[in-house]
Amino acid sequence: MSTRRIDTYRLELRKTGVMKTDALVYLHERMTAESEALNQLRDAASIDPGAIVVGTPDIHVGYGVPIGSVLGTEEFISPAAVGYDINCGMRLMLTPMGADDFPVERVADAIRRDLPLGEGKSNPALSLGGSALERVLARGVSGLLSVARSNAEIGRILDPERMEADLSKIEDEGCLQADPGVMSQKAKNRGASQLGTLGGGNHFVEIQRVDRVEDRRAARALGINEGQVVVMIHTGSRGLGHQVASEHMRIAVDCAARRGLTMPNKQLAYVPADSVEGRDYLNAMGCAANFAFVNRQVIAALVRNAVARVLARSLGMPTLYDVSHNIVKFERHGGRRLYVHRKGATRAYPASMMRNTVFDKLGQPVLIPGSMGTASYVLLGTESASESLYSVNHGAGRVMSRTAAAGKVRRRDGKILKPGMISDKRFEQTMKDVYLLCEDPHTIKEEAPDAYKDVDLVVDTVVGAGLAKVVARMVPLAVLKG
DNA sequence: ATGTGC
Numbered sequence: 001m002s003t004r005r006i007d008t009y010r011l012e013l014r015k016t017g018v019m020k021t022d023a024l025v026y027l028h029e030r031m032t033a034e035s036e037a038l039n040q041l042r043d044a045a046s047i048d049p050g051a052i053v054v055g056t057p058d059i060h061v062g063y064g065v066p067i068g069s070v071l072g073t074e075e076f077i078s079p080a081a082v083g084y085d086i087n088c089g090m091r092l093m094l095t096p097m098g099a100d101d102f103p104v105e106r107v108a109d110a111i112r113r114d115l116p117l118g119e120g121k122s123n124p125a126l127s128l129g130g131s132a133l134e135r136v137l138a139r140g141v142s143g144l145l146s147v148a149r150s151n152a153e154i155g156r157i158l159d160p161e162r163m164e165a166d167l168s169k170i171e172d173e174g175c176l177q178a179d180p181g182v183m184s185q186k187a188k189n190r191g192a193s194q195l196g197t198l199g200g201g202n203h204f205v206e207i208q209r210v211d212r213v214e215d216r217r218a219a220r221a222l223g224i225n226e227g228q229v230v231v232m233i234h235t236g237s238r239g240l241g242h243q244v245a246s247e248h249m250r251i252a253v254d255c256a257a258r259r260g261l262t263m264p265n266k267q268l269a270y271v272p273a274d275s276v277e278g279r280d281y282l283n284a285m286g287c288a289a290n291f292a293f294v295n296r297q298v299i300a301a302l303v304r305n306a307v308a309r310v311l312a313r314s315l316g317m318p319t320l321y322d323v324s325h326n327i328v329k330f331e332r333h334g335g336r337r338l339y340v341h342r343k344g345a346t347r348a349y350p351a352s353m354m355r356n357t358v359f360d361k362l363g364q365p366v367l368i369p370g371s372m373g374t375a376s377y378v379l380l381g382t383e384s385a386s387e388s389l390y391s392v393n394h395g396a397g398r399v400m401s402r403t404a405a406a407g408k409v410r411r412r413d414g415k416i417l418k419p420g421m422i423s424d425k426r427f428e429q430t431m432k433d434v435y436l437l438c439e440d441p442h443t444i445k446e447e448a449p450d451a452y453k454d455v456d457l458v459v460d461t462v463v464g465a466g467l468a469k470v471v472a473r474m475v476p477l478a479v480l481k482g
Numbered sequence: 483a484t485g486t487g488c
Contacts, residue, residue, distance in 0.1 A: 062483095063483090067483095083483070084483045084484065085483035085484080086483095088483070119483095119484070119485080119486080120484085120485050190484095190485080199483075199484085200483080200484080201483055201484085202483080203483085236483070237483095238483090238484085239484065239485070241483085241484090242483065242484045243484090245483090245484095246484085326483085
């Protein structure tokens with residue numbers, strides 16, 4: 001057999017057919033993965049003989065490459081192995097308050113007033129002019145800091161001092177190598193009006209209560225206490241990143257064809273990293289990644305302002321950490337330099353890989369959200385995760401498709417074409433303890449807790465395999481979604 | 483994920 005179970009947590013996909021190397025999947029023996037997702041991972045193992053190919057416990061089918069994959073390559077890069085939502089990621093912010101004293105619903109209502117939810121939304125209050133946008137694309141959060149310092153109106157919303165304090169708590173300090181000069185005007189235009197918007201799908205802002213601390217020492221070092229209110233943000237680079245991804249996936253198909261590179265399917269098109277097409281993608285992807293870091297920074301400010309308005313005082317609300325889910329970066333692993341694509345996967349560096357950061361003793365914080373009705377986790381990277389290029393999953397992973405969960409509804413007359421698998425009653429039951437604000441009540445069941453895997457079992461797999469250790473578990477109090 | 487469609 002080409003698939004071999006190694007232990008309770010690991011599955012090996014042995015080199016067969018188009019594969020140039022083995023692939024490793026972290027999958028608990030009590031869990032299953034779509035065979036199509038595993039085939040996509042096999043395809044991804046065909047592009048570079050020196051590649052490291054890993055599937056995470058939430059692996060599922062994506063465009064060309066599965067969501068929940070890590071692909072470390074020596075020579076080639078693939079826009080599909082990053083995906084459409086470039087630098088989609090998570091941020092966790094702390095409050096000094098316990099859940100019993102916190103006006104959860106009023107704060108959620110206040111956030112909603114300032115934060116546009118759902119697809120296609122723009123935020124006129126934060127619309128950026130050309131040169132401000134260029135600064136943000138080229139320099140990420142530090143670019144935003146300089147915009148906030150030179151523009152009084154934006155500075156009032158963003159609070160530059162608090163932003164500066166956040167910098168060391170963001171992966172790569174919120175800035176990747178990037179060149180706005182390689183971006184299309186169309187991509188820039190889509191971004192200019194979308195800063196400070198949440199987006200749709202699985203993106204969210206969630207007010208949570210720390211339910212359980214599992215590592216007291218680490219929790220103390222991070223400022224986490226049982227019963228405390230925290231806020232989690234999940235969003236990405238919006239239409240700008242989508243535009244960059246689609247343009248470069250098309251360029252990659254043409255470039256690969258011109259160079260006679262073969263691939264199992266066109267969705268997986270790849271290009272030499274050291275080529276015009278490769279460098280342009282990395283520079284454009286960097287811009288989109290910077291835009292996403294900045295978007296989470298802006299939303300953090302909107303949340304802080306909403307909280308301060310309701311409580312009539314600022315709570316500070318420092319950032320615990322901000323991580324990327326969809327990105328490719330040139331990293332050193334052992335003696336090798338690899339282009340590490342993480343698609344629906346989180347970097348989880350141990351302390352030894354966090355030199356020159358504030359986490360050099362502790363390791364990198366890792367944020368894993370569950371579904372909107374279930375727990376989320378804070379973990380820390382460990383030294384034993386070299387096998388996954390120090391990477392873990394990014395969430396619970398779906399067990400049913402969006403249409404299977406919510407059903408398909410004909411828009412014109414409202415007639416149901418195909419009923420969803422989750423009844424309204426069951427949905428309300430699973431959400432009874434959570435205050436839900438959403439833009440579109442007709443599609444929200446796509447995100448129902450029952451549509452996702454059991455996040456506790458997914459995290460058990462990560463811990464059991466030695467990829468990270470749990471610091472704390474949080475439960476949702478209120479959630480805002482597109 | 484996405485002004486969700488070549």
